[in-house]
Amino acid sequence: FNHRPTFSNLVLLVGAASSGGLVAYADSKSDDVADKPQGPRKKKVVVLGTGWGGTTFLRNLDSRLYDVQVVSPRNYFAFTPLLPSVTCGTVEPRSVVEPIRRILEKKGGDIKFWEAECFKIDSANKKIHCRSNIGTNLDGDGEFLVDYDYLVVAVGARSNTFNTPGVVENCHFLKEVEDAQKIRRSVMDCFERASLPYLNEEERKNSLHFVVVGGGPTGVEFAAELHDFVTEDLSKLYPSIQHLVKISLVEAADHILTMFDKRITKFAEEKFVRDGINVKTGYKVVKVSKDAITMQNPATGDVAVPYGMAVWSTGIGTRPFVVEFMKQIGQGNRRVLATDEWLRVLECDGVYAVGDCATINQRRVMEDISEIFRVADKDNSGTLTVKEIQDVLDDIYVRYPQVELYLKSRQMNGIADLVRTSKGDAEKESIELNIEEFKKALSLVDSQVKNLPATAQVAAQQGQYLARCFNKMKDAEENPEGPIRIRGEGRHRFRPFRYRHLGQFAPLGGEQTAAQLPGDWISIGHSSQWLWYSVYATKQISWRTRALVISDWSRRFVFGRDSSCI
Ligand code: FAD
Secondary structure, three states: OOHHHHOOOOEEEEEOOOOOOOOOEEOOHHHHHHHOOOOOOOOOOEEEEOHHHHHHHHHOOOOOOEEEEEEEOOEEEEEEHHHHHHOOOOHHHHHEEEEHHHHHHHHHOEEEEEEOEEEEEEOOOOEEEEEEOOOHHHHHOOOEEEEEOOOOOOOOEEOOOOOOHHHHHHEEOOOOOHHHHHHHHHHHHHHHHHOOOOOOHHHHHHOOOOEEEEOHHHHHHHHHHHHHEEEHHHHHHOOOHHHHHEEEEEOOOOOOOOOOOOHHHHHHHHHHHHHHHEEEEOOEEEEEOOOOEEEOOOEEEEEEEEEEEEEEEOOOOOOHHHHHHHHOOOOOOOOOOEEOOEEEEEEOOOEEOOOOOOEEHHHHHHHHHHHHHHOOOHHHHHHHEHHHHHHHHEEEEHHHHHHHHHHOOOOOOHHHHHHHHOOOOOOOOOOOEEEEHHHHHHHHHHHHOOOOOOHHHHHHHHHHHHHHHHHHHHHHHHOOOOOOOOOOOOOOOOOOOOOOOOEEEEEEEEEEEEEOOOOEEEEEEEEHHHHHHHHHHHHHHHHHHHHHHHHHHHHHHHHOOOOOOO
């Protein structure tokens, strides 16, 4: 065992009889404080992940109250919304990351960080199994155990290939900072390859065909960035081949940006067509080989298209060790970890989950909605008047903004519209609706309401909410009937988590952005681009990254983007 200073508090438990080997134990009590008088033992909080959920939790947690340890394979926080800008050199990689130790140092508390990945959660014994790939223990496998009283799982998600053959081997993903760096190098390699003297015109063309698979916000933003990079910078440096460049955006659905308002979708599609980006909607990629991407369309059948570089951005999937954990706790049939509205993993004591790896269980949502109905139906008649239903609906909207978002996105704002989805003949006025019918309509809506979107916004709000609960946990335990106890028997002490949607952006290139803000406020164009700059500068995690990002943007305006292959 290499007794490195950073791991000086690793206590070796020799003779772990079951394995017959040596198990390293990450104990948060370091040697130098062992002799000092100890107060009552603080509860151990272990945080998995240093992304949006984990970092926001840590920043808001009162770390004096707990013995906190953080485990993550990356020792920095990455500002993911700017990753598409990193792919083309608009922003440098170091400008979008902040070392986690710097963030923890600012907390002033004694928080431990282990650069390692968790590969198993043993919730029965409240331990996690971790593996470091930079340091080794006596066994040489870098494995160690960490025990916890509370575990916060914030490990995000991985890219989802939907088992499409050849994707892992031949496509780039855009999930991590390293991915963005690889894409940047690969774009430049395609241009340099296409400039080589021994290639024919067809080969040059193929090398300069960039395919983006997935018409969601990430795919669209990358396609727009790449188009700007080519037209504003590379066309001047590679004048003889610039006419051969082709960017294709492939989407299986009928439109791109389907999670945005229809006006934004339409504007984006029309702008891309004007810009010469080849938007191929209704095409599903079924295979990727070294030289060609095969797409399927009901009208054309299979089409194989040669390409130079492909970026796969079709969605996210669950990390394998989380899948194993879900099987262990009886959630094997789910897609992501299910929590209740207090972000506690269902049927699992002391484990919480936030961000992309978790979802709030919809069954509980329906239970809550039923409760709202029960309360509204004061005379127990089983029917509600239109006015009462409007009140119920208002209450549901406040508690579940995603229901309102869903209805609005389908232009179903009023009661009559909603009921028509289940009854077909409801009149707008003077109807007294059967409560069961209305519930049916709502459950129909509910089953279609997607889980909270997998966004930084959701992860950060969940991290902040959970930290606030943790900060009040001791108080609440000591005063269980106090003012924060808002519900009756059997309910948790805190208000449930409520997501507040603050709007979303879709940068479309050429200094134009589409913004969809709360209250159905849509803005598209140059002014929204400046709003985008201001919001993302403000949202930076530190003054250092804020200064770096703003200076990168200014550098790009003055000198253009850097096209070196480093
Ligand atoms: P992450 O931020 O992904 O963090 C996961 C953390 O867990 C990482 O630190 C990782 O290293 C760590 N980890 C992984 N495996 C393990 C393990 N085994 N053990 C311990 N730790 C582990 N959202 C927006 O709201 N707006 C945007 O504009 C936006 N743009 C985006 C652009 C791109 C290119 C991408 C990829 C995402 C974008 N998102 C955006 C989505 C947003 O980044 C995610 O929803 C958000 O990162 C989720 O936060 P998280 O904490 O759940 O996971």
